[in-house]
Amino acid sequence: MTTGDSQRKGTALITGATAGIGEAFTRLLAAKNYDLVLVARDEVRLNERADALRSQYQVSVEVLRADLSEIAGCERVETRLRDSSKPIDVLINNAGFGINKAFTASDLSDESALLDVLVRAPMRAMHAVLPVMKSRGSGIIINVSSVAGWIAGGTYSAAKSYLTVLTESLHTELRGSGVKISALCPGFTRTEFHQRGRMKMTGLPQFLWLSADRVVADAWNAATAGKVISVPGKQYAILSFISRFGPRPLVRRLGMNVRVRQRKPN
Numbered sequence: 001m002t003t004g005d006s007q008r009k010g011t012a013l014i015t016g017a018t019a020g021i022g023e024a025f026t027r028l029l030a031a032k033n034y035d036l037v038l039v040a041r042d043e044v045r046l047n048e049r050a051d052a053l054r055s056q057y058q059v060s061v062e063v064l065r066a067d068l069s070e071i072a073g074c075e076r077v078e079t080r081l082r083d084s085s086k087p088i089d090v091l092i093n094n095a096g097f098g099i100n101k102a103f104t105a106s107d108l109s110d111e112s113a114l115l116d117v118l119v120r121a122p123m124r125a126m127h128a129v130l131p132v133m134k135s136r137g138s139g140i141i142i143n144v145s146s147v148a149g150w151i152a153g154g155t156y157s158a159a160k161s162y163l164t165v166l167t168e169s170l171h172t173e174l175r176g177s178g179v180k181i182s183a184l185c186p187g188f189t190r191t192e193f194h195q196r197g198r199m200k201m202t203g204l205p206q207f208l209w210l211s212a213d214r215v216v217a218d219a220w221n222a223a224t225a226g227k228v229i230s231v232p233g234k235q236y237a238i239l240s241f242i243s244r245f246g247p248r249p250l251v252r253r254l255g256m257n258v259r260v261r262q263r264k265p266n
Contacts, residue, residue: 010089011060013037013081015068015121018045021144021189022094024212028220030057034090037062039077068095068121069113077121078128087136091129093122093163094144098156111155118159123166130170130179137178142223143167145183147236150243152252160185164229171228182223186215187236210236 012029016022017038026036030053040046043065050061064080066073081088096118099110122143133139145167149160167183174181189210215232222230231240 007033008059009034011035011037011086012090012092013039013064013077013088014092014094015039015077015125016095016144018042018049021184021186021212021215022092023049024216025092025094025142026053028213028216029090029092030059030061033057033059035060035062037064037080037088039064039066039068039095041065041067041073069116074121074124078124081125081129082132084132084135087132088129089133089139091125091139091141092144093125093141095121096144099154103154114155115159118156119162122163126166126170126181130174133179134174134177139179140223141167141170141179141181142219143181143183144219145185147185147187147231147240147243149185150240168228180223180226182219182228182230184215184219184222184230184232185236185240186210186219186232187239189215 009032012025012034014022014025014029014036017026017036018040022040026038026049030036036050036053036059038046038050038061043063046063046065050063053059053061062080064076066076068074068077080086081091097114099106099114101107101110103111126141126143129139129141133141143163143166145164146156146160148157149162149164151157164183164185167181170181187210189212210233218232219230231237
């Protein structure tokens with residue numbers, strides 16, 4: 001069953017499209033009559049998601065299997081983003097993961113992969129698609145960052161800080177171009193993220209959890225309105241304000257406390 005205006009709006013490419021926030025974006029954009037390009041590593045799950053979206057929304061769905069921790073995977077996505085004959089109107093940089101170990105105890109290969117997926121991949125994707133978007137005078141990019149980018153919580157925080165700051169810089173650079181770019185900075189969201197990272201979340205108060213559908217709806221509204229940063233939820237608006245403007249020694253201590261609690265085994 002289709003919803004909303006039957007006229008096609010364009011094509012959206014979503015990385016990390018098979019679960020969590022990425023999956024929620026696929027449904028939101030399909031409901032708005034965007035055709036889709038789904039990017040993830042798991043081809044079976046990609047095809048399952050594509051079939052479900054085609055059936056429910058009657059949109060065109062491409063499947064692009066790519067491991068964004070590898071240059072070859074990034075290049076496959078970049079080739080699609082540069083294709084001006086089938087232009088991408090919306091880019092959602094969502095793929096990511098976390099590491100449940102202190103930096104001094106983690107594997108270097110894991111740290112490098114995190115940097116590749118959370119920093120290198122979205123940077124390269126934007127570098128590929130922005131010339132096409134600018135030449136057409138339109139486009140929307142949403143970078144899925146995190147409130148963690150404002151605390152001191154290891155390489156994950158550092159990577160998300162990079163993504164938020166780069167988004168802010170590009171928002172200024174692209175002013176007047178017709179291209180909109182926004183950083184989505186959610187707090188704790190009910191997805192597979194924490195389970196996959198084997199993080200202890202049982203002690204987190206219920207009021208701190210957000211739904212993925214709420215997060216992506218807020219992000220879309222913010223991006224289309226031209227806002228540079230979206231922080232869904234009043235609780236995170238308050239916490240992010242403290243994290244951004246509070247005394248840094250306090251912010252560092254709070255950030256480290258959060259990370260230590262997540263590392264405790266269930």
